[in-house]
Amino acid sequence: MTKQSTTPQWRPVLLAALKENQQQNLDYELEELANLAKANNLEPKETFIQSLERPNPATYFGKGKVEELRMAVNSYEADLIVTNDELSPSQIRNLEEATRATVVDRTGLILDIFAKRAQTKVAKLQVQLARLEYQLPRLRTSMSVSLDQQTGAGGGGFTSRGAGETKLEQSRRRLTSEMVAIKKELLALQKDKSTQGKKRQSSDIKTVALVGYTNAGKSTLMNQFLARFGQGAETPARKQVFEKDMLFATLNTTIRQLTLSDKSRFLLSDTVGFVSKLPHHLVAAFESTLQEAADADLLLQVVDVSDEHAEAMMKTTEETLARLGIKDKAMITVYNKADKADMAFPLIDGEAAITISARDRASQDELIALIKKALFADRKEVTLAIPFADSAVVAKLLDDHELLKQDFDEHGTILTLALSAEEINRYEEYIQ
């Protein structure tokens, strides 16, 4: 068999959305949908919007719109319709029948992108689990196969609707047992990880998590910080995370320790980006990946301020965090890509907002200063008198802190350092 060509083949596609009562942000959602389609090598030809109070129970869209779609399918020779919302399995079947095209929804597109990008074993398993959960109720529609496998109406997926009940039951059982197996494997893999997590918690180091809309510049910022403050900074390339101008470049979580020039340290995590209506199954499957954000002492919400939809993207991020049960957490909003937006940078706005350009050194310095203020707000300058017999304590303190002053007397070492409330408690016996 000859190998398939790797050059992307653009496949024509129609986008379709319902505008329900008072729905705002539809423009933004449709632009997002077009981007999600393009990330799957689909070429949006035309967008169809219908205003309806509620979806038509049978075909989702009303009769007239379905007919328009059918005609457009013919004239563009498109065999795919992408819908902005999740349709019920029967709506998909009916719409496919009426238009003679394959119907895919936003969730299907996102799942396929995630499947393409997944690199690590855990990410691959998580995506596969989400996909199976999504497919299970849709076995009788063409959504039960990925876009790569689909050959369009009259071809692969679309015709499988005719499959008999026995075959359907078999598929159902196969999917269910595969899901059970994946869950088991994930559990085993995550067990390893959570023991690592415990180790971290016990070594009282603060954690900071980068969160935000996909493509905002989270990984870029992580790489900039790693190059300057990462361990083994002399070989930064090996430790860099993947950054790229595309949707969902990052799927796995990376956690690295940063050590600043004053010896203060914190852990920084970079993780999967958000998009509106992030599929429920994906959020569930990626819950452990996103756990880093839930456990963090501080969130950095990165926003692409050069995007005209920046505000909607921030709302999306906030909604996704709420869905993850992450609320009332200290957060700094980082308005990134100011260079692209022709805005002044770095520009600090209070203690919780800053406008920057990720690769600009002055921006990084200001952001670090804000992070330090947030993380180490309870630090106080204290003087400790440590007997020579406890030299290990001196070594430990000097390892972790910038030395403000050092003296000696006949009993021991006298250090002046900035300590956290917890440390002041721990070293109480030495404090003068």
Ligand SMILES: Nc1nc2c(ncn2[C@@H]2O[C@H](COP(=O)(O)OP(=O)(O)OP(=O)(O)O)[C@@H](O)[C@H]2O)c(=O)[nH]1
């Ligand atoms: N002009 C400009 N481009 C930037 C800046 N920061 C990041 N980028 C670019 O934006 C694109 C996305 O950057 P990433 O760091 O991969 O974005 P991300 O937030 O990690 O994205 P996901 O992993 O998909 O969630 C890349 O092409 C970066 O080079 C910036 O300050 N200015």
Ligand SMILES: [Mg+2]
């Ligand atoms: Mg990234």
